Amino acid sequence: xxxxxxxxxxxxxxxxxxxxxxxxxxxxxxxxxxxxxxxxxxxxxxxxxxxxxxxxxxxxxxxxxxxxxxxxxxxxxxxxxxxxxxxxxxxxxxxxxxxxxxxxxxxxxxxxxxxxxxxxxxxxxxxxxxxxxxxxxxxxxxxxxxxxxxxxxxxxxxxxxxxxxxxxxxxxxxxxxxxxxxxxxxxxxxxxxxxxxxxxxxxxxxxxxxxxxxxxxxxxxxxxxxxxxxxxxxxxxxxxxxxxxxxxxxxxxxxxxxxxxxxxxxxxxxxxxxxxxxxxxxxxxxxxxxxxxxxxxxxxxxxxxxxxxxxx
Amino acid sequence: xxxxxxxxxxxxxxxxxxxxxxxxxxxxxxxxxxxxxxxxxxxxxxxxxxxxxxxxxxxxxxxxxxxxxxxxxxxxxxxxxxxxxxxxxxxxxxxxxxxxxxxxxxxxxxxxxxxxxxxxxxxxxxxxxxxxxxxxxxxxxxxxxxxxxxxxxxxxxxxxxxxxxxxxxxxxxxxxxxxxxxxxxxxxxxxxxxxxxxxxxxxxxxxxxxxxxxxxxxxxxxxxxxxxxxxxxxxxxxxxxxxxxxxxxxxxx
Numbered sequence: 001x002x003x004x005x006x007x008x009x010x011x012x013x014x015x016x017x018x019x020x021x022x023x024x025x026x027x028x029x030x031x032x033x034x035x036x037x038x039x040x041x042x043x044x045x046x047x048x049x050x051x052x053x054x055x056x057x058x059x060x061x062x063x064x065x066x067x068x069x070x071x072x073x074x075x076x077x078x079x080x081x082x083x084x085x086x087x088x089x090x091x092x093x094x095x096x097x098x099x100x101x102x103x104x105x106x107x108x109x110x111x112x113x114x115x116x117x118x119x120x121x122x123x124x125x126x127x128x129x130x131x132x133x134x135x136x137x138x139x140x141x142x143x144x145x146x147x148x149x150x151x152x153x154x155x156x157x158x159x160x161x162x163x164x165x166x167x168x169x170x171x172x173x174x175x176x177x178x179x180x181x182x183x184x185x186x187x188x189x190x191x192x193x194x195x196x197x198x199x200x201x202x203x204x205x206x207x208x209x210x211x212x213x214x215x216x217x218x219x220x221x222x223x224x225x226x227x228x229x230x231x232x233x234x235x236x237x238x239x240x241x242x243x244x245x246x247x248x249x250x251x252x253x254x255x256x257x258x259x260x261x262x263x264x265x266x267x268x269x270x271x272x273x274x275x276x277x278x279x280x281x282x283x284x285x286x287x288x289x290x291x292x293x294x295x296x297x298x299x300x301x302x303x304x305x306x307x308x309x310x311x312x
Numbered sequence: 313x314x315x316x317x318x319x320x321x322x323x324x325x326x327x328x329x330x331x332x333x334x335x336x337x338x339x340x341x342x343x344x345x346x347x348x349x350x351x352x353x354x355x356x357x358x359x360x361x362x363x364x365x366x367x368x369x370x371x372x373x374x375x376x377x378x379x380x381x382x383x384x385x386x387x388x389x390x391x392x393x394x395x396x397x398x399x400x401x402x403x404x405x406x407x408x409x410x411x412x413x414x415x416x417x418x419x420x421x422x423x424x425x426x427x428x429x430x431x432x433x434x435x436x437x438x439x440x441x442x443x444x445x446x447x448x449x450x451x452x453x454x455x456x457x458x459x460x461x462x463x464x465x466x467x468x469x470x471x472x473x474x475x476x477x478x479x480x481x482x483x484x485x486x487x488x489x490x491x492x493x494x495x496x497x498x499x500x501x502x503x504x505x506x507x508x509x510x511x512x513x514x515x516x517x518x519x520x521x522x523x524x525x526x527x528x529x530x531x532x533x534x535x536x537x538x539x540x541x542x543x544x545x546x547x548x549x550x551x552x553x554x555x556x557x558x559x560x561x562x563x564x565x
Binding site for chain 1: 315316318319322323326327328329392396397398399400401402403404405406407408561563564565
């Protein structure tokens with residue numbers, strides 16, 4: 001039962017706005033206790049999907065559930081699921097503390113919790129200030145504070161990094177990691193993989209309303225294969241020796257990009273063939289490039305070799 | 313449900329809108345009462361003399377003009393949530409949206425009663441010393457005045473509820489406020505004046521309100537005050553119900 005409680009299930013979800021199919025027969029599952037990046041380019045249907053899960057948008061067909069129940073069936077939803085959606089859902093003339101207290105009252109949460117969450121997101125000093133004077137970053141923090149009011153096991157965050165400066169993004173990463181360490185289930189959407197790749201362990205990638213890939217972030221990289229990069233004054237000899245055993249690309253700057261064998265195997269071949277090596281390294285797949293390839297956002301499908309360093 | 317109504321009060325009193333609108337209601341009440349007393353007995357003034365029971369009732373029912381501010385308060389209670397997107401956390405916390413509308417209807421009816429009582433208190437505070445200085449014998453317990461006072465307070469309260477209904481039906485704030493004002497001051501005026509349709513005026517919100525507050529309208533055929541009050545509540549609930557059905561349950565995107 002406890003284990004079930006944080007699972008988010010989307011099954012056969014379709015949502016049509018007029019003639020536009022925002023979400024098209026989408027199915028995926030977010031396991032309890034995982035931090036999942038919900039990724040896709042702008043307009044892929046991420047926000048619509050999340051709003052369906054949260055009961056704000058009625059699906060055209062299909063179902064969503066949190067812990068086996070549709071959102072509206074949860075006894076006190078904010079105690080199970082916290083959500084951060086648009087950048088600002090505050091009355092401009094209301095103070096941060098009063099904003100939080102209103103939602104404490106609605107859900108029967110003690111009012112002191114408002115001050116606790118303000119402290120958690122670092123807004124204590126702004127508690128009595130009206131929201132209209134808040135910066136974008138402060139609004140996002142207040143949004144997170146609102147989401148955390150009910151100390152929920154599940155957090156659904158829609159593009160929380162939007163509009164944040166680099167410092168704010170850094171803060172958000174640390175904050176999400178901190179929340180994840182508490183064992184919460186977190187589903188965080190983004191159109192930029194690099195915003196969340198340090199935080200998430202799973203990804204759900206969608207494009208044009210349909211699922212492109214779901215799985216562990218590590219598997220995503222593995223699936224696209226690691227390549228071995230070699231620099232040598234005698235690349236031709238090495239290439240000949242590896243023929244038939246590996247796929248070899250000649251890099252414009254002179255080296256070889258070898259897929260198939262491991263770095264050790266390539267090193268062994270070089271050793272037995274007495275080929276002088278200047279560099280032997282494993283290329284780490286650049287997740288951003290994989291992401292673009294999967295979502296077809298750029299025409300650079302498969303051009304991993306062009307990526308210098310490639311550190312993810 | 314109690315929590316939801318409490319939360320509505322929390323929202324209301326955490327901004328100053330209620331205060332500005334109450335001041336507006338006070339201003340309009342003071343103006344209406346002052347004009348009625350000030351122009352009492354002037355030539356060409358069609359309103360009945362303050363020395364008559366009819367005139368005294370009319371003096372207090374003129375305070376009912378402030379109900380327009382209660383109406384605006386009720387409209388903003390709903391439309392403000394959509395305007396500032398607070399509707400998102402509100403519906404996240406209460407996915408059964410009809411309950412939010414019911415909580416607002418309840419909370420703003422109570423607030424409306426408060427507005428109504430405050431308005432009456434002000435009208436009395438202005439009228440009693442002034443009329444006594446003029447040597448007019450004015451008693452609050454005679455000449456049907458208690459019924460008028462209750463009617464005015466009820467009218468202000470019901471207008472607040474009516475506002476919630478209008479806001480639920482028309483969730484665009486500017487459209488709802490402007491629409492309601494144009495309706496009350498233009499459409500109702502036409503309805504009450506055009507011979508063929510003025511027979512139906514008593515069934516319109518303005519006519520019902522005039523009945524409730526005992527407004528002096530020579531030649532107008534009005535309902536009994538309690539009937540007018542019930543009709544207004546009916547309009548408020550009808551708008552709120554239609555609004556919940558047609559507007560409030562729409563996707564929040």
